[in-house]
Amino acid sequence: MGGQVYRMERDRARFRDIVRGRLREDLRKYLSTSELLGRQGKKTISIPIPQVELPRFRYGDNSGEGVGQGPGDEGDQMDGDGAEGAGSAGEQPGQHILEVEVDLAELAEMLGRELALPNIQPRGSRQLHTEGGRYTGIRSQGPDSLRHFRRTFRRALKRTIASGEWDPKDPRVVPMRDDQRFRSRRTHPKPESSAVIFHMMDVSGSMGREQKDIVRIKAFWIDTWLRSQYKNIEVVYIVHDAVAKVVDQEAFFHLRESGGTKISSAYELCLKQIQEHYRPENWNIYPFHYSDGDNWSARDTARCVELLREEILPCANQFCYGQVKSAYGSGQFKKDLDHALGHDDQIVTTAIDSREGIPESIRAFLAEGR
Amino acid sequence: MATGGHLPANLRRQARITEAAARAVGLDFFDVVFEMLDAADVNAVAAYGGFPVRYPSWRFGMDYERLQKGYDYGLSKIYELVINNDPTYAYLVRSNSLMEQKLVMAHVMGHADFFKHNVWFGPTQRSMVEQMGHHAARIRSFADAYGQDTVERFLDVALGLDGLIDPYLPLRESRRAESRRETIQSRAERARTDFEQHWGDGAESLRPGPRPSRSAPTTPSSGDLPTFDILGFLVEHSRLADWQVEILSIVRAEAYYFVPQRLTKIMNEGWASYWHSHLLTHGLLDASEIVDFADCHAGATAVAPGQLNPYKLGIELFRHAHARGDDLFQLRQVHNDVSFIDHVVDEQFAESNQLFVYQRNSRTGKNMVVDRDWVAIKEQLLRELSWGGSPRIQLIEADADGEGGLLLVHKHEGRDLKLDEAGAQLKTLAQVWGGPVHLLTLEEGVGRRISTDGQEISVIETARAQDVCGGQESAQAS
Numbered sequence: 001m002g003g004q005v006y007r008m009e010r011d012r013a014r015f016r017d018i019v020r021g022r023l024r025e026d027l028r029k030y031l032s033t034s035e036l037l038g039r040q041g042k043k044t045i046s047i048p049i050p051q052v053e054l055p056r057f058r059y060g061d062n063s064g065e066g067v068g069q070g071p072g073d074e075g076d077q078m079d080g081d082g083a084e085g086a087g088s089a090g091e092q093p094g095q096h097i098l099e100v101e102v103d104l105a106e107l108a109e110m111l112g113r114e115l116a117l118p119n120i121q122p123r124g125s126r127q128l129h130t131e132g133g134r135y136t137g138i139r140s141q142g143p144d145s146l147r148h149f150r151r152t153f154r155r156a157l158k159r160t161i162a163s164g165e166w167d168p169k170d171p172r173v174v175p176m177r178d179d180q181r182f183r184s185r186r187t188h189p190k191p192e193s194s195a196v197i198f199h200m201m202d203v204s205g206s207m208g209r210e211q212k213d214i215v216r217i218k219a220f221w222i223d224t225w226l227r228s229q230y231k232n233i234e235v236v237y238i239v240h241d242a243v244a245k246v247v248d249q250e251a252f253f254h255l256r257e258s259g260g261t262k263i264s265s266a267y268e269l270c271l272k273q274i275q276e277h278y279r280p281e282n283w284n285i286y287p288f289h290y291s292d293g294d295n296w297s298a299r300d301t302a303r304c305v306e307l308l309r310e311e312i313l314p315c316a317n318q319f320c321y322g323q324v325k326s327a328y329g330s331g332q333f334k335k336d337l338d339h340a341l342g343h344d345d346q347i348v349t350t351a352i353d354s355r356e357g358i359p360e361s362i363r364a365f366l367a368e369g370r
Numbered sequence: 371m372a373t374g375g376h377l378p379a380n381l382r383r384q385a386r387i388t389e390a391a392a393r394a395v396g397l398d399f400f401d402v403v404f405e406m407l408d409a410a411d412v413n414a415v416a417a418y419g420g421f422p423v424r425y426p427s428w429r430f431g432m433d434y435e436r437l438q439k440g441y442d443y444g445l446s447k448i449y450e451l452v453i454n455n456d457p458t459y460a461y462l463v464r465s466n467s468l469m470e471q472k473l474v475m476a477h478v479m480g481h482a483d484f485f486k487h488n489v490w491f492g493p494t495q496r497s498m499v500e501q502m503g504h505h506a507a508r509i510r511s512f513a514d515a516y517g518q519d520t521v522e523r524f525l526d527v528a529l530g531l532d533g534l535i536d537p538y539l540p541l542r543e544s545r546r547a548e549s550r551r552e553t554i555q556s557r558a559e560r561a562r563t564d565f566e567q568h569w570g571d572g573a574e575s576l577r578p579g580p581r582p583s584r585s586a587p588t589t590p591s592s593g594d595l596p597t598f599d600i601l602g603f604l605v606e607h608s609r610l611a612d613w614q615v616e617i618l619s620i621v622r623a624e625a626y627y628f629v630p631q632r633l634t635k636i637m638n639e640g641w642a643s644y645w646h647s648h649l650l651t652h653g654l655l656d657a658s659e660i661v662d663f664a665d666c667h668a669g670a671t672a673v674a675p676g677q678l679n680p681y682k683l684g685i686e687l688f689r690h691a692h693a694r695g696d697d698l699f700q701l702r703q704v705h706n707d708v709s710f711i712d713h714v715v716d717e718q719f720a721e722s723n724q725l726f727v728y729q730r731n732s733r734t735g736k737n738m739v740v741d742r743d744w745v746a747i748k749e750q751l752l753r754e755l756s757w758g759g760s761p762r763i764q765l766i767e768a769d770a771d772g773e774g775g776l777l778l779v780h781k782h783e784g785r786d787l788k789l790d791e792a793g794a795q796l797k798t799l800a801q802v803w804g805g806p807v808h809l810l811t812l813e814e815g816v817g818r819r820i821s822t823d824g825q826e827i828s829v830i831e832t833a834r835a836q837d838v839c840g841g842q843e844s845a846q847a848s
Contacts, residue, residue: 007422007426008414008417008418008430008431008434010426010431011426011427011428011429011430011431011434012431012434012435013431014426014427014428014431015428015429015431015432015435016431017428018428052429052432054526054529054530054798055530055791055792055794055795055797055798056530056533056760056791056795057533057534057760057761057763057780057787057791057792057795058760058761058787058788058791058792059761059785059786059787059788060785060786060787060788060789064729064730064732064737065727065728065729065730065740065750066727066728066737066750066754067678067725067726067727067728067747067750067751067754068677068678068725068726068727068728068737068739069673069677069678069679069682069683069723069724069725069726070673070677070724070726071724072726072739073739074726074739074740074741074742075738075739075740076738076739077731077734077736077737077738077739078728078736078737078738078739098432098435098436098439099439100435
């Protein structure tokens with residue numbers, strides 16, 4: 001039996017190789033479509049690929065006729081009828097979509113290679129992460145529930161023999177208080193770096209569906225990359241119009257809002273989060289902000305610049321601003337940021353006209369390896 | 371084929387009881403060997419088409435992924451896996467209940483009888499288990515000699531051509547040979563001998579039969595053309611390396627082996643279901659198992675709204691024929707799906723089974739019931755099933771353009787080809803042929819010629835296509 005399963009493992013591995021090859025070839029395509037969004041699990045992502053069909057002579061679409069079975073009068077629409085049509089006996093196989101699981105780490109590696117991204121040098125090992133307790137140690141004190149019977153008995157036996165009390169005819173061993181040994185918990189301190197990503201998105205009325213999609217695609221790939229760089233990573237999603245709020249991933253990727261735009265609200269919320277949950281001594285901090293470049297007022301923009309300069313930049317690894325072109329956006333915010341903070345290489349700003357610009361903009365954000 | 375585990379004693383006994391019951395009602399088959407598989411391994415064996423000893427190909431890996439996903443998500447589960455071979459092999463899944471094992475065993479007996487007696491299976495290779503092993507060994511040895519990637523690439527090309535065969539050829543050939551000889555006993559054996567002579571038996575067909583010395587490909591003679599067996603033509607006449615020709619013949623032999631299963635899907639499943647239902651309710655089941663059986667049987671023959679289920683359609687066809695007083699054993703011997711439906715479907719059948727013709731409404735994209743007239747239903751069924759459900763493509767000239775180009779014709783029966791995919795298929799063909807390839811077809815009534823040299827594809831309008839494609843020849847062999 002084993003032989004046959006082993007053979008299948010080979011054919012399967014070969015198929016997966018081919019899928020990976022395709023993915024690599026088509027990565028640019030995936031980089032600018034929302035196809036992969038929301039498909040990531042903990043460690044893997046399930047990628048839909050059209051089943052690789054060999055070309056054959058087949059009937060085309062003009063034969064949308066077939067025989068079915070069930071109730072209904074002539075002229076009635078069939079029940080439970082999908083786009084696939086009723087699968088009748090002679091029906092050709094449709095375009096099957098196969099989902100293939102790929103490791104997120106592998107996907108990140110492909111991304112890194114495609115965009116020639118450098119690995120990130122974390123700012124020192126910040127957090128002392130203790131890797132769980134395992135009861136591998138021994139000590140002389142402890143609760144009875146942790147008593148190590150064999151060790152205890154061995155010591156007692158040794159003592160009995162050494163003191164000449166051992167009688168092979170009556171091999172009785174009575175442990176004393178001093179003989180007792182207990183298991184103890186040993187912890188392994190291990191330095192490890194942690195990172196937090198803030199995705200801040202403008203969801204005001206001027207951000208259309210397309211703009212939001214672009215932001216989401218970018219956020220997805222940035223997450224994928226940073227996750228491969230840090231073992232311990234957290235992501236905070238913030239959406240804002242005139243007020244900002246923290247939302248979960250699901251909401252971030254699907255929310256539609258409208259209203260005015262006050263960017264400082266998001267920065268303030270981000271800062272509050274940093275101060276309360278992500279102390280810079282322990283965390284590498286990556287705030288990303290995406291909008292169409294419109295802001296409520298010049299005064300609010302000034303407030304944003306001040307927040308960045310005084311509070312956020314000093315504690316962040318890098319601050320990224322991605323401006324997505326929209327029909328209504330003025331694109332003023334990027335100009336203002338560049339003007340006020342352009343000399344600071346901790347801040348990266350990009351402007352994206354369309355989906356095609358996504359890979360370049362991702363590269364700009366991640367190319368410095370900060 | 372020592373792959374699966376042996377049966378535990380109670381199932382061995384059950385197999386003997388089932389076999390005796392099957393023989394008692396008149397079913398007749400080669401020895402049936404049951405093998406036990408773990409649920410986890412069934413999908414692997416199924417992906418290999420039932421043969422654990424296939425050549426290495428990523429395509430099996432793909433099929434496996436698909437089956438395994440379906441199983442993991444609880445969408446599909448494979449109950450039965452039977453192999454047309456002498457002895458007939460069948461797999462049981464270890465995790466099935468005793469009732470399910472009984473059902474599968476009885477069902478398998480039906481298939482085994484069908485394999486042995488249906489005339490379309492007559493010419494098939496009955497030692498295919500060994501044969502597949504030989505094929506795999508040959509292809510592995512090519513991979514060792516010429517490199518894994520090279521061989522895999524060519525194998526993919528060859529597999530892409532495996533539809534270009536003549537499903538009626540093996541039977542026609544064996545009939546022709548049969549008329550020349552009278553002395554052999556049973557039809558099945560006669561057909562088998564013919565097939566072996568034609569294809570070589572297990573050992574011989576490592577160097578496939580119909581090919582003479584490969585030093586110079588034979589020039590196509592007018593006797594070879596026209597032909598639907600385009601793959602066979604390539605084996606004979608293409609200018610390929612020996613190992614490539616051999617891969618083509620292997621792919622062709624396996625394609626011909628599987629063809630009858632495509633031609634008789636409805637009958638074969640119907641026959642097996644008819645008999646499992648009969649056998650189980652006539653003594654094989656304990657009273658306590660009846661309800662579970664009914665549930666399981668209903669699941670297998672369930673009809674999703676507006677669809678056709680070959681198990682359901684098949685069993686109803688046999689029941690209807692039985693009610694009409696037909697000899698079922700004779701029907702299962704001489705028909706394929708097309709001729710069977712032609713024979714059995716009448717007004718009463720169409721009505722009691724609630725059959726209808728649907729059509730896609732181009733405006734809504736939904737399917738609509740358009741006709742409940744039994745003649746229209748029958749015509750539509752026959753159209754869909756003829757030629758195994760594929761377009762008929764015939765090779766008519768081997769040097770059509772003076773440059774050694776092949777000329778193919780699509781025998782148009784009312785349904786257009788998918789042109790982009792046809793172009794891709796022609797490209798594959800041109801690569802193997804080593805010269806240009808042309809196809810005449812109709813697109814919405816307009817004649818077209820698609821041409822390719824293996825690189826570029828061109829399409830032109832041509833009046834000639836109307837003359838050659840429209841011919842409504844009979845698709846029947848007999």
